[in-house]
Amino acid sequence: MMKIENLKANIGSKEILKGLNLVLEEGKVHAIMGPNGAGKSTLSKAVTGHYEIEITGGDIVYKNRSLLEMSPEERALEGIFLSFQNPVEIPGVNNAYFLRTALNAKRKHEGKKELNAAEFLRLMKEHLESLGMKSDMISRSLNEGFSGGEKKRNEILQMLVLEPDVIILDEIDSGLDIDALRAVSEGINKMKNGKRSFLVITHYSRILDYIKPDYIHVLKEGKIVKTAGPELVAQLEAEGYESIEDENQ
């Protein structure tokens, strides 16, 4: 589905990703764990084309094309979605209007009919209920004054509506209460269809109890240093990242 090859990336003049290799398989759930500052969020930004990131080497191949030549919006239209670690607040931009604009941009890109306000609201109602979101969240300004948990649910709402092919979740579980974690996980699981790939960045095993990962990758100092099955989580919990050696060296 997506192949990241020897990716090197800078923020400013500092090299953060130092030759990172990762293959996302179709229909699989990949979890990425790793210490603070290792470059997990940087990886998600590199995939989505964030302006801060300067790619200095390597490639990201997706649907037989290099992502690096595509604008952020083009990547999104081609099915890449990032749930941000810290979603930004945008006062004055109505949440529903924003989401309908995004959905219709995607539908247009796919040659489908755009949804009118009424059709969109019907769709919205279903999703809001399943996520346990209050209906006024959609009529407010985008993320403005949302609590941490509300912002995360709003990210998941966007994911459900946009139906992307590659879903990157950057610490979707941090700051969520138990009910929210369950609702969010259910939302994510609903998206599994044997085709979509998931990249779940997390510090905690808890969410992995809900969203069963196929692979665990450890990201340390700008590289994937170990890839294993779900059994690795228990070892990491017990021993931390110190014990992990770069298996490629």
Next chain:
Amino acid sequence: MKLTALQDKNVDELRMLLGVDAKKDLLLKKLSELGMPEIKNEIYRYFDTQSLLEKQYDRIRFVPKKIEESDKIEIVDGIIKTAPKGIRVYYGEYKEVDTAHFDPLYYLGHLLVSSVIIIELDGDVETEILHRFTQPDTLIAYRLVIKNQANRHATVYETFEGAHAEGSLVLYGYDMHIAKDSSLRFLKNQTMHNREYSMIASHKISVQKQANMVYKSFDFGDASALTLLKAELDRFAHIEAGHLLYIAGHAKRGIVSQIIHKDEHTTSHQEAKNILDDNARGIFDALVKVEPSAKYTKAYQNSKSILLAENTYMIAKPQLEIYVDELEASHGATMGQLDKRQLFYLQSRGISQTDARKMLVMAFANTLIEKIKDARHQERIKTSFEAAFHASNKAEEHLPTLLR
């Protein structure tokens, strides 16, 4: 005629040049004292008047026509064409010219016309004024007077058309008298395109006791215009002024204003939002003056600007001049660019850069647009805004992100 011919002239010389009689000597004196706009003239410093004034213009002969009935007041090149039933619109002599206006062109405007257009708003009315300019390379000069009635609430919505007035200069303006205990909402929606006319508008608004004036200007497009506005507040009077500027190209556009608190318990609220693109220059040069007689005044002034391109230039000068202690006043100005994080967030959801920019610009502008009470006017102004936005973003629509 060339307006630069009026520079540095005394009353006698001006009387000759303008062909007016001695009855107008007071206005001639004011024009001579204030001097025609020049670079060294503080209020015209940021607006390039020289090129406008040294041009050779045609003049239109003042030939009033029979006024037809229609749903709006339509004024074509300074001549009344239509007026709605129930609103009195006529030519007349104006005897209450302000003797202490700060703008020389306020006086020039009054000197260039033999009569003014008087609009009497009787009762609770709502009307629209459409100004049309049809002549190229012409000096189009006219003055209007608006009077409303005490205890009444009127709304005026003003628009402009000038597609054929290439190279013309419009010098116009209002003297508005807002009667005691009344309110007037005045909404100006002006989109000007490059290669149409330029404009200098000079207004005087007198807000009488307990009256409420709302003056909102929505200025869009890529041509140059300057508004000069003087407002005076009587006891318990209130003015709410809002200015939305969205300009592009090489436009120089904006407002120079003086809001003067003349008496006790007066309040003013002035808010400007400026969005500048390409090489545009925006002007918000706004003085609020609280005179010694104006105790218990409240004055609020604010300017916020977004610069969409590197070569834009915003002159934001909110100023307070205060001669009393008993008052509440605040003013401020901010300037910045579109927030990159917000832009990226929208783009990462598949929204094109142009649309994302539009959403953020719109969000910035909306606080002013959505304050318009009437939904229909709100909608029309939104439509104008979007059209202006698209006009100046069309060219770059298909450029890849990196090149912008």
